[in-house]
Amino acid sequence: MTDIDSAPVDAFVAQRRYLGAVAYRLLGSVTDAEDVLQEAWLRWQAVDQSQVGEVRPYLTTVVTRLCYDLLGSARARRESYYGEWLPEPLVSDDDSPAERAETGESVSLAMLAVMEQLSPAERIAFVLHDLFAVGFGEIAAALGRTPDAARQLASRARRRVRDGGRRCTVDPAEHRRAVSAFAAATVKGDIAGLLAVLDPDVVWHSDGGGVVTASVRAIHGAEKVSRLVAGLAAKWLTPGSGTSVGFAQVNGELGVVSYESSGRIGGVFAFTVTDGRITEAHVVVNPEKLAHLV
Template sequence: MIDDRSGVDEFEALRRYLGSVAYRLLGSVSDAEDILQEAWLRWRATDRSTVQEPRAYLTTVVTRLCYDQLGSARVRREAYYGEWLPEPLVAEENAPDRLAELGEEVSLALLAVLEELTPAERTAFVLHDVFAVGFEEIAGSLNRTPDAARQLASRARRRVRERGHRGRVDPAAHRRAVDAFAAAAARGDLQALLAVLDPDVVWHSDGGGVVSAGSRPVFGADKVSRLVRGLTTKWLGPDSGYLASPVLVNGERGLAWHDAEGRIAGVLAFQVTDGRIAAAYVALNPQKLTHVTRLTVTD
């Protein structure tokens, strides 16, 4: 075993990148951190004189660890109460550098879509389309041929498009839609909510059986607008003890409701399409909020 300072420096230089790969593949902050720890242990035990490309080598290590875990994760998530949503990364808008080093540039909406792919499709898509890893390298990580890896990525890409995900929209357009939603919700204005919601909007919520939340998605602007008005009264009414604030959720404007001390009780992320909210993702399970930033509350 070689345990020199250069090995530590090489790994640390790649930590952010490797964390981004793991978070995109798993959708879980805690699981991604565990993968990084295991990858470090394997790297420390490796004869690094035989490693020509540390980035490629460690990408393969992290990919194989994640791929192995995705199979068991799928079984656990199928037994999960209600919808399983990815864990959000949250930061205050005036302190974006506080985002975790685990892929804050991937939207929660895309992570939710990736949950619908097979482990092999997800791995091929993330490595090729997000990180520009070649199909030869992907094939080695998946024990497939390069042609099979290419087909997996193509199939995944098609499924992502079919789910209406077109990539990130203009940040200003995203903010306008979220701000219009927040203002309409605060007023309980159904007509204003209907104006900012896509007619086919889908509302997703994840309480994990720990916090009260819908166990199934809610479809359509009419149902979602009425749901939002009721939830706003419950969460943000004068006797609720909670406030709502704009935050960055995976790098995009979202909302968080929190108490007077800044402790976050829930996070709301959005997918915006053509200036309207096409999907909303509500993270309520406290087990998925243990790593989020505590907000700074000013009088």
């Protein structure tokens, strides 16, 4: 007896969180991932399920192919995007082992941004194999390639991700200390404190999408970034503004979240930390990319 004997809706719901994690890592968009899941559900309802062996591999292939079709058009849209395009962030208070086991390896905003440089096939091979331990045979079937070709795609993607990313700290305690120091200095408008925690070659990325004011291009260097952050703090955190900041897990790493007076999230800040200093920041303030957050 296979697990397909359960009711179709139960079989899909049991895999939904996993499938959503796959789709998000492939697309970098919560909104697009939800659209993919909706289409996958419609296709699941229409299929002759007596011909399906195992549910998870089958649905993973369906979601992968839908994402593959979307990635090409998404790249075209992002090329015409106003300013820097950053992924939609995931914000959570939960980073437990159970959470990671259910949703795969966490992927930082920095890595998702680097993954934008990959071809759709490279991204699929890398995400499925490296983050979800899917075999190359299954990946090959989803892409219409041979297993050897899928292995080569993953290897090439892995190399490009490594070369395109900045070396980061794997020690959560060191990451937390740097982010906490950044937040404390920001709230105080303490430029000296910011300079102490920012790497001299820090890079600040921000995404306002033309809806909210944000730098159109990346800002380089601790001096420029510290002045920018102090200026933003003076504007946002004035007495009576109702704006506040707090900590949260942003794509599996400690980050900072700003809240408007209404309680709505107005900005999400994710950081890359190396040798105790922040080397990169990814800031999403485009409200369209924060609408999914509560």
